[in-house]
Amino acid sequence: MSLGLLVLRVVVGALFFGHGTQKLFGWFGGHGLSGTGQFFESMGFPQGKRQAFTAGLFEAGGGLLIALGLVTPFAAAALIAVMLVAVVKVHFAKGPWATEGGYEYNAVLAAVAFALSGVGAGNWSLDHALGLSIHGTGWALAALGAGILGGVLPLAEARIAASHRDRAHPTTA
DSSP states (O other): HHHHHHHOOOOOHHHHHHHHHHHHHHHOOHHHHHHHHHHHHHHHHOOOOOOHHOOOHHHHHHHHHHHTTTHHHHHHHHHHHHHHIIIIIIGGGGGGOGGTTTHHHHHHHHHHHHHHHHOSOSSSSSHHTTTOOSSSSHHHHHHHHHHHHHHHHHHHHHHHHHHHHHHSOOOOO
């Protein structure tokens, strides 16, 4: 089981880290903070560059922590938050299947983060090496709750900003 958890953590964590650094630094073909910030603003997020920084930090930081197996539920919460926003703002309207631009991949990644919070990072992890026993049902549910809250906050901010824009510039029929 330790080998399986190590492989799962390193692959998923490294991919999240890479995706986050695309947003933060433009690495691996990404658009950096400016380009990603503009994309976030086009989706209705106010202060898109700040949102891009937060998403990139959560992905890169959470991915690194997952790969290392360090404070796994906290890393999972950060990753679940980003995946929730991605599902709601980018993928949900396209249905579940990734072939159609849907949310299946994001849902799988969130499920992996949640599951790791439940089963733990395994014996070949920094959590284990440091004697951190922070896994189990309670930790997984806490990570899920914190992740949902962390995702709902920027979504609410975008909705409030859209409401203010609509009131400032009403359309005429």
